[in-house]
Amino acid sequence: MEGEAMFETKNAKPTKIPLQLPVKLDPSTKTVLVVGAGISGLRAASVLKKHGLNVVVLEARDRIGGRINTSRKEGKPARDIGAAWMHETSQNPLVKLVSKLGLKYYYDDGTPLYYTSEGRAGSQFKAKKVADEFADYAEWFYETHPNAQDRSVDDFIRDFTREHALITDDERLWAPQAVREIEQWIGTSTDQASSKYLSYFVTERNLYMKDGYDTIVEWTAQDIVNSPGSIHLNQVVKSINWSDDPSAQISIQCSNSTDESSSKTFVGDAIVVTTPLGTFHHNLVSYNPPLPPDIQSGIANMSYGALGKIFFEFSDVFWSKDHDQFIYYPTPEDLSEGSVASSDGSEAPDSILNYATVTVNLLLVADSKELCIQVVEPLTQKVERMTDKQELYEFFEPLFKLMRTEPYKALPRVTNIESTCWTQDPFAGFGTYSAEKVGNNPHILIDAVEGRTNSKLQFAGEHLTIAGNGCVHGAFATGEAAAKRILNTLGVEFNEDLVVIG
Numbered sequence: 001m002e003g004e005a006m007f008e009t010k011n012a013k014p015t016k017i018p019l020q021l022p023v024k025l026d027p028s029t030k031t032v033l034v035v036g037a038g039i040s041g042l043r044a045a046s047v048l049k050k051h052g053l054n055v056v057v058l059e060a061r062d063r064i065g066g067r068i069n070t071s072r073k074e075g076k077p078a079r080d081i082g083a084a085w086m087h088e089t090s091q092n093p094l095v096k097l098v099s100k101l102g103l104k105y106y107y108d109d110g111t112p113l114y115y116t117s118e119g120r121a122g123s124q125f126k127a128k129k130v131a132d133e134f135a136d137y138a139e140w141f142y143e144t145h146p147n148a149q150d151r152s153v154d155d156f157i158r159d160f161t162r163e164h165a166l167i168t169d170d171e172r173l174w175a176p177q178a179v180r181e182i183e184q185w186i187g188t189s190t191d192q193a194s195s196k197y198l199s200y201f202v203t204e205r206n207l208y209m210k211d212g213y214d215t216i217v218e219w220t221a222q223d224i225v226n227s228p229g230s231i232h233l234n235q236v237v238k239s240i241n242w243s244d245d246p247s248a249q250i251s252i253q254c255s256n257s258t259d260e261s262s263s264k265t266f267v268g269d270a271i272v273v274t275t276p277l278g279t280f281h282h283n284l285v286s287y288n289p290p291l292p293p294d295i296q297s298g299i300a301n302m303s304y305g306a307l308g309k310i311f312f313e314f315s316d317v318f319w320s321k322d323h324d325q326f327i328y329y330p331t332p333e334d335l336s337e338g339s340v341a342s343s344d345g346s347e348a349p350d351s352i353l354n355y356a357t358v359t360v361n362l363l364l365v366a367d368s369k370e371l372c373i374q375v376v377e378p379l380t381q382k383v384e385r386m387t388d389k390q391e392l393y394e395f396f397e398p399l400f401k402l403m404r405t406e407p408y409k410a411l412p413r414v415t416n417i418e419s420t421c422w423t424q425d426p427f428a429g430f431g432t433y434s435a436e437k438v439g440n441n442p443h444i445l446i447d448a449v450e451g452r453t454n455s456k457l458q459f460a461g462e463h464l465t466i467a468g469n470g471c472v473h474g475a476f477a478t479g480e481a482a483a484k485r486i487l488n489t490l491g492v493e494f495n496e497d498l499v500v501i502g
């Protein structure tokens, strides 16, 4: 009976008169452009597709997945050059996919082994407990003093340890080094990181994706890749003409990454932009009209970090087989003798032992005779510029020497080296993920984006969430949220049942 009313007239049979109900939008008449085929773009596209809209995904690279990139070589375990772990596993909805898809995993939450330049410091490093206590204090401090000025983690922990009456001198010296373990998670150094927005991963468990993270990309992308014409690879979006006028169309100009001279224009009714934060900082895409002021201000108030990974495969295992991770803390400045000047006045060459590193034992984690060393900016940029494998090996060799369980033995042969190059990559925004540095305020951008409930220009990506920020599951959630805002703008009802994960 929907759309009809019954009227009775005297001595007459009831007559059917059509009611003037609002015309329901046919979703298949609408096209949404999605810029970027990373996890957020793919999730946005999939949600929109499941609601019946046409979706056109434009991706600059020749592959999907963005900052999820699994390197697969015959006979070798999957190696994740980008994201490798599911974080916040107790709340992370993507964890459901691990059992649903029957994926192999490893919780690498065993006690790490700690090292200093003096050698193995064992698995008890009391200064680390002081660092943990500092993180707890910093969280409490900004909760109870919300207007207090932001300070770098480095500055704040030095004051904290100076004023702490109940710790030893050694702990006072080493706690600022121990706190640097978090650099690997936040993607930036503690002398730049904000203590106000410090994300300190003390209690959460992390799940390593042994089968490769691209399994999650494939699951997310299945509707899109199975729909001919929905994904266009090698399309570098250069400019976006947008308008919130309901009758206006949105158009974007792309150049082909394999042939700069060839360009294409794509047209749609709405758009979701998912390019990394760093692409905005470098103005790699132009907007006409320019981005709204609140978005511009939000972008200026957020920073971008750089985590690098270097994989070294050896002919034999020379490191401890009992620990998931090896954490190296450089000597505190107060103890180091400073840079040694040579007789010609030049400084001694930089050494890996001047930096905090977290090395993942891929023997336990991925059944491979490999170590994955993780570094952060500014070291990431330096290492990612090293193209010569011999140079790379020599730079990291002092760390390997420290990690030997039998220090008198020569190191075994290196059989393979692979290094990341995110900081050289414009499509990654010359970095890896968003990071809160001193003085930043992530809420400006997030509030501006979430407030666009009725706009044809939407944004998604790891930088647009507080929960899961910088992570795959955070990016995934922002893709879904952007799709919901598009549905709202176009007048299509969101149906939760269409998009369940588990």
Ligand SMILES: Cc1cc2nc3c(=O)[nH]c(=O)nc-3n(C[C@H](O)[C@H](O)[C@H](O)COP(=O)(O)OP(=O)(O)OC[C@H]3O[C@@H](n4cnc5c(N)ncnc54)[C@H](O)[C@@H]3O)c2cc1C
Pocket: 035, 036, 037, 038, 039, 040, 041, 058, 059, 060, 061, 064, 065, 066, 067, 068, 081, 082, 083, 084, 085, 086, 087, 235, 236, 237, 238, 274, 275, 276, 279, 284, 285, 307, 308, 309, 420, 422, 426, 427, 428, 431, 432, 433, 460, 461, 462, 463, 470, 471, 472, 473, 475
């Ligand atoms: C080294 C490294 C380690 C990480 N480790 C983890 C981890 O262990 N766990 C975790 O949860 N997260 C991790 N992350 C973060 C995680 O990978 C990201 O948060 C997430 O993948 C980001 O997804 P996204 O969709 O926001 O962006 P992206 O994946 O970057 O997608 C954006 C897409 O836009 C495309 N693009 C860019 N510019 C243009 C253009 N002009 N035109 C068209 N397309 C364009 C890009 O090619 C890309 O495909 C890591 C990241 C890196 C780099």
